[in-house]
Amino acid sequence: MNTTVQTQTQATTDLASIAIVGLIGLAFIFITGIAQASVLHDSAHDVRHAIGFACH
Amino acid sequence: MLKRMLASALFAGLAAGVVASVLHFTLLVPVIIEAEEYESGALVHFSSAPDATTAITDKQGAQERPDTSLWHRDTNQLHRGIMTFGMELVAYTGFALVLVALYALAGRFGHRITIREGILWGFAGFLAYNVAPAAGLPAETPGIPAADLAARQMWWLGTVLATGIGLALLAFGRNLILPAIGIVLIAIPHLIGAPHPQEYAGVAPPTLEGLFAGRSIAVAAVTWTLLGLLTAYFWVRAQRA
Numbered sequence: 001m002n003t004t005v006q007t008q009t010q011a012t013t014d015l016a017s018i019a020i021v022g023l024i025g026l027a028f029i030f031i032t033g034i035a036q037a038s039v040l041h042d043s044a045h046d047v048r049h050a051i052g053f054a055c056h
Numbered sequence: 057m058l059k060r061m062l063a064s065a066l067f068a069g070l071a072a073g074v075v076a077s078v079l080h081f082t083l084l085v086p087v088i089i090e091a092e093e094y095e096s097g098a099l100v101h102f103s104s105a106p107d108a109t110t111a112i113t114d115k116q117g118a119q120e121r122p123d124t125s126l127w128h129r130d131t132n133q134l135h136r137g138i139m140t141f142g143m144e145l146v147a148y149t150g151f152a153l154v155l156v157a158l159y160a161l162a163g164r165f166g167h168r169i170t171i172r173e174g175i176l177w178g179f180a181g182f183l184a185y186n187v188a189p190a191a192g193l194p195a196e197t198p199g200i201p202a203a204d205l206a207a208r209q210m211w212w213l214g215t216v217l218a219t220g221i222g223l224a225l226l227a228f229g230r231n232l233i234l235p236a237i238g239i240v241l242i243a244i245p246h247l248i249g250a251p252h253p254q255e256y257a258g259v260a261p262p263t264l265e266g267l268f269a270g271r272s273i274a275v276a277a278v279t280w281t282l283l284g285l286l287t288a289y290f291w292v293r294a295q296r297a
Contacts, residue, residue: 053212
């Protein structure tokens with residue numbers, strides 16, 4: 001319908017921004033799922049089990 | 057563009073995290089709590105229940121430490137629930153950030169994401185993140201003796217990455233070779249095999265474990281497709297703005 005308009009307004013995202021957003025996301029996932037610091041493990045315990053991360 | 061990416065992921069991640077929390081609190085957390093009652097000995101299923109704290113040896117000979125966390129004895133359910141809710145939001149915002157980063161990366165290759173496609177991306181996330189690992193290491197309740205944690209985390213991480221990259225090659229490979237490599241990548245973790253303990257043990261009824269593993273996958277199917285839809289919706293809007 002208005003694909004042309006959208007394509008024109010779509011700016012290409014620079015690689016640095018993509019890398020920053022991706023790395024923040026991976027850090028969040030690491031904190032909730034993988035890090036073994038006991039305060040993190042205990043806080044995220046039920047989430048880890050529910051999502052299926054290896055917990056302990 | 058950085059701000060728009062962050063905002064899109066934040067909106068989508070928080071919304072999906074709230075829905076995931078509702079599903080987790082109603083379908084999965086009660087099963088965890090029940091399993092913990094078997095773990096603590098408050099409930100007993102097997103007449104000759106093996107001692108859950110007995111260290112067992114996996115195939116590699118590594119010792120699995122018994123879980124000595126005080127967590128399972130934490131009776132403050134409100135505190136526990138609040139921490140779980142907070143971590144749900146962090147986890148789903150994390151997944152959303154990665155999805156939006158991948159949408160933007162696809163955009164650089166001239167591939168424009170639509171909301172319908174977002175649902176497919178979310179479903180691919182579900183396959184990579186839940187289905188493929190579940191084939192080797194299904195979601196477990198607390199108190200199940202398992203192989204060495206680091207080995208399981210390594211296999212889990214490798215499986216998620218291999219499946220994710222494999223699916224991308226299947227979806228975007230423009231010749232026959234790339235999709236073929238994708239299929240091999242998806243298969244490799246399962247040919248290697250997930251680390252398992254030498255013998256099966258556990259104190260909770262197997263049906264409870266089965267229910268938990270099945271529900272975990274069912275809930276993930278809903279949360280991931282929703283996450284794909286929401287990230288794409290906010291990302292498309294952010295680009296129009």
